[in-house]
Amino acid sequence: MSELSELGERDIVASLIKKFDPNGTYALGDDTAILDYGKEILLITTDTICQKTHIPEKAKPQDIGWYAAAINLSDIAAMGGRPLGMLFSLGLPANTPTKWLDELTDGIQECCSKFKVPVLGGDTKENDSITITGIALGTVPKSEILRRTGARPGDIVAMTGKLGRGLFWEQDKENNVSQFLRVEPQLKIGQMLAESRAITSCIDISDGLSTSLHLLASASNIGFEIEFDSINLIPGLNAKEKMLALHYGGDFELLFTIRPDKADLILNLPDITQIGYVIDDISVSVVKDGVSEPLPDRGYEHFRD
Ligand SMILES: [Mg+2]
Known part of the structure; x- marks a missing residue:
């Protein structure tokens, strides 16, 4: 009998989309689900974190709580949305200290308060290992929504922002567990991009820049030529580590495409960097020292080794 590990997360998701939305009626496969809701679009998203894959050994419960809220809000940001509220479902071992749950929910509260998002409900169940599922709801005007399609x-x-948070943490786990989990959802800038009407496609970089580029390319049926030198790295990483940083998850910046006639307007905003061009050919390449080479999709994928 075949196993999920032979498929990998992306093939599993593709087959589930085919099953639940065979005619593409609900446009599954973006950063959030989209539901027609009068003048606005209702955005709904869910993201689970598990002990095995997401929670570093020395992580503090407050930081885990922040992370669980922030990664869901990052998907609302990728659609240009304003968050309406969140729900959380927790699976926890019965011997979990009550203090741990207090601190976890303090972290959730801290993140939700910062971005003015109420926690509207959830569920708690006993489980062998820690599982935290966040659900975020948001809205965006129909004419402003940012999609993966359209480049x-x-x-x-x-x-x-800058690339390399995930890689930096991976190399310095002892000191940076907290910093790694304190992801900043780019809600403000996502809304600004949506209002500009200059953005043709958008995604958040959760599983590595290379993977996000490939996801945008296949959604929009285009390709990318990336200029290696134009990518900004976070302080603490050196030039040698830059190629590796292109494939690491955990960055949670927004990756997007801009109409050429509005490019100046957007590129003049703080903290936004042009990293390349959209091309006709369905491929992703990176130009380094004047030489163009393919940039493979090598970001993080669940169910794989
Ligand atoms: Mg996403």
């Missing part, structure tokens, strides 16, 4: 050849590709 056209000649558009500019850009990202917020």
Whole structure:
């Protein structure tokens, strides 16, 4: 009998989309679900974190709580949305200290308060290992929604912030567990991009820049030429580690494409960097020292080794 490990997360998701939305009626496969809701679009998303894959050994419960809220809000940001509220479902071992749950929910509360998002409900169940599922709801005006589809050849590709948070943490786990989990959802800038009407496609970089580029490319049926030198790295990583940083998860910046006639407007905003162009050919390549080479999809994938 075949196992999930032979498929990997992306093939599993593709087959589930085929099953639940065979005619593409609900446009599954974006950063959030989208539901027509009068003048607005209702955005709904869920993201689970598990002890095995997401919770580093020395992580503090407050930081885990923050992370569980922030990664869901990051998907609302990727659609240009305003969050309405969140729900949390917790699976926890019966011998979990009550203090641990207090601190976990303090972290959830801290993140939700910062972004003015009420916690509207949830569920708690006994489980062998820690599982935390967040659900975030949001809205965006129909005319402003940011989708993964819509990039056209000649558009500019850009990202917020700097690359390398995930890799930096991986290399310095002892000191940076807290820093790694304190993800900042880019809600403000996501809304600004949506209001500009200059953005043709958008995604959050959760599983590595290379994976996000490939996801945008296949959703929009285009390709990318990335200029290696134009990508900004976070302080603490050196030039040698830059290629590796392109494939690491945990960055949670926004990656998006801009209509060329509005590029100046967007690229003048703080903390936004052009990293390349959209091309006609369905491929992703990176230009380094004047040489163009393919950038494979090597980001993180669940169920794989
Ligand atoms: Mg996402």
